[in-house]
Amino acid sequence: MRDTAMAPPAAPPLTAGLADSVFETAARTPTLPVLARRRPGTAGWQEVTAVELRDEVVDLAKGFVASGISPGHRVAIMARTRYEWTVLSYALWALGAEIVPIYPTSSRDQVAHILRDSGCVGVVVEDEQSVMTVGSVCASLPALRHVWQLDSGALEELARRGEHIPLTTVDSLRRIVLPDSTAAVAYTSGTSGRPLGCALSHRGLASPCDTLLAGWGHTAAPPGEQPSVLAFLPFSHVYGLMIQGLCVRGGILMGHEPDLGQEALVAALASFRPTYLYAVPSVYEKIYKNFLRAAQQAGRGALFERAAQTARDFATAVERQRLGRGSGPGLDLRLQHAVFERTVYRKLRAALGGRVHRATSGGSPLHRDLSLFYEGIGIYVHDGYGLTETSGGVTMQPLGRERSGTVGQALPGTEIRVADDGEILVRGPSVFQGYVNDDGATRAALRGGWLATGDLGHLDGDGYLTITGRKKDVIITSSGKSVSPALLEQRLRMHPLVHQAVVVGDNRPCVGALITLDPDFLAHWRGGLMLQGDAPSREAREENALRDELGRAVAAANSAVSRSESIRVFRVLPQPFDQANGLLTPSMKLRRDSIVQHYAGEIDAMYAVRRPLPRQGPPEEVLAWDDADDVFR
Incomplete structure (x- = not known):
């Protein structure tokens, strides 16, 4: 091995299933707003308290029990990022069932492969078109017994069906869910072949969430404010699942935006006004280009470009100072930055709702210049690294020592090595249990307890990881x-x-x-x-x-x-x-x-x-x- 880095000890390990956090929060702070859903016909949001979420989870779990869903059964969720996704996943986890996320835009063949490979007994879909997609492949899916459609009142029907199931049944099932039980089978993106189903445990999904909350949770909002996150990334992807877990486990108010279109997302940010932003690099790139285009259309393109360069220069000087490599921005730079703060930067932050002061990027590396731009306008973007096989993130920028252009350091409790050929190897509590129905692929990926990620990178002397690409690319x-x-x-x-x-x-x-x-x-x-x-x-x-x-x-x-x-x-x-x-x-x-x-x-x-x-x-x-x-x- 060429490079190695190990972070300090991790947060306390999980002792129960993921659903327990819903019940614990409801018992501890019953009136705490934990979710926000759109008011029908308006742009406003209706808050859902911890006890209200728990009651919805219980009612839905009872309906699943009445429908014959048992511990170990797999149920697919084929829907956009919407309120029902969260209630569904925690209701199934409360029973010890396993969720199988499917992108709602998946093709007929992709849906058939995932449902067949995972052996799902049920699937929840959004609309009639999805029902038709599933229906067209049902003949080849002997295990599939249920298809529930959200837009036709499936959740209400499930709740009614479970009215006769006693609460003690759900409590009994929830209490026997073990941390190492499989919680989700998440399929890889299939960029170079057939998607593989990654078995992720309750412990694995909770580990990065709890570690991030313990070390970085206090930065999600100014002191005294409840942090809030607008979830718009697909929960069908492990990054989206991690965001959901962070919010539910950390008491972070979460809103859902199913429409990834630019107009819908801008409107949702303006109305929900999150304190923390999660996105992928393409979103940050698009936001920057929209800022530039709007400035040029207003005849202020040159002003924006000067402001953007000043933001990058200011952030670079601040970074050198916090890493002990410089004295910080000089007087002239501070004055220029102060002028642009009044005339440009605060308007840019207002376009994101006006309350975002920190953010995270994942999915692929964020360009250093883009990271410096956002830091310079007052929104530091933590660039992290993770993959489906690690249940989400395995690195994060250390607070007070952030270094743009890298994906930070290994999370506490996680080890990272770089092999002689440049491949990144990961070991830690969030690493997956293996690929479903593919022992050969599992053995190839897990080598002596280390996950061979297929990604290329290098570690510097301080343990900062830089991603340089994929081996297969x-x-x-x-x-x-x-x-x-x-x-x-x-x-x-x-x-x-x-x-x-x-x-x-x-x-x-x-x-x-x-x-x-x-x-x-x-x-x-x-x-x-x-x-x-x-x-x-x-x-x-x-x-x-x-x-x-x-x-x-x-x-x-x-x-x-x-x-x-x-x-x-x-x-x-x-x-x-x-x-x-x-x-x-x-x-x-x-x-x-x-x-x-x-x-x-x-x-x-x-x-x-x-x-x-x-x-x-x-x-x-x-x-x-x-x-x-x-x-x-």
Whole structure:
């Protein structure tokens, strides 16, 4: 092993099942608001107290008992992030049943595979369309006995069905749930093959939540205020499940927003006004681009860019000071920052509800410049690391020693090593129990108690982990150069016009990129060109301007890598990668193999633009691609 880091001792271990926290909070602080649900027909929120949540959980659990759901049974939840998701999961956990999250946008084949592989006896869906999806595969699912539809009153019907079940039945079942019992079977995103079901225990799901609450919980709101979180990430993903666990176990008021559309999310943030924000890097990137676009449309684009650079400079100076490497911002920088605080930064925070002062990013690494920007405007974004097999997060930024550009240090009680080939290995209480129905994959992933994550990274001397990519994503060019695409893609997406980027180059003479454009910013950018002349002339000049702009984006990305790793050819695609075309997973991860296969013709054409001249001896890659070429469809 090359690097190793171990954090201090963890929070006290779990002694019961996850559902116990609902009952304990209700007994301790019955009137504490723990959930907030939308008032029908309004933008307002109705708070649900701890005792009200407990009673709903009990009523629903009794209904499941009456329906024949027993300890160890698996029930799938195929729904967006909504209030019912939380009540359902804790009702099932109270019985010792296991939940199987399924993305509501999953295809018929994906739904069939997960329900069959997990052996679910029941599934909860949202609407008639989902009922039809499940119904179309029922013939191949002999274990499936129940399909409940939320939008047709399934929960109310379950509660009525369980009225004759005594409360003692639920209490008896809840008290025999062991911490090491399986709580959830969460399926991997399937970016490079068939999704695998990760068996996650009650202890595993609770461990990162309790550790984060013990060490960082007090930062979720100003002193004296109850912290609040707007949950909008899918609970079908382990990151969303961890957010739910943090809120329920920590007494954090949680609202649910099922619509991930920009307009709905902005409205929900404005009305709910959370104190803490959880999101993935693409959300933070989109928020930043929206800030920039709004400023440019108001004729204040140059002002915003100066304010953004000042925020990054200020945050960099503060970071150096807290790490003992500098004296902090100088007088001039402090004065500039104070001016922008009054004129720009507080307005940006107001767009997020006005109360967010800290945040967390997960799912993939957050670009350092973006992290510094948010810190500079008054919202520090903790960048953490975790995966489905670790029940959520395994790292966090240490308070008072945060270092942007890294994912922080190992959580207390968790060990992290980096193998000689750069692969990150993890050991700790949150590591999964194994893959359902796949002992071979389990043995390959768990090696002597260590989880081989498949991620690449390195630890510095202070134990800070930096993620550099995925082992399976490493590109090897025809000259034998190994290139990790993550950093290049991350930097490309920092440009406002770039929506998605996939770096390619396996067995090619140089590195290339497939790029999709952000439609909102593209429309804004086009509107600002104000080109004159006839239509063909305007289109030609617009294409030239777009080519130049994207060339600058590529050059900026290339500045972070060596010449042999840099992008030399790129192609702009007319459509984004999305779930509908099978090129994006429900957790918004790129299906790289599918993308390369789908766009094989475009990739061939991209590399055919320039052909290297014959050379004596070994080929020297990129010499024939001296400047980045671009190809538009």
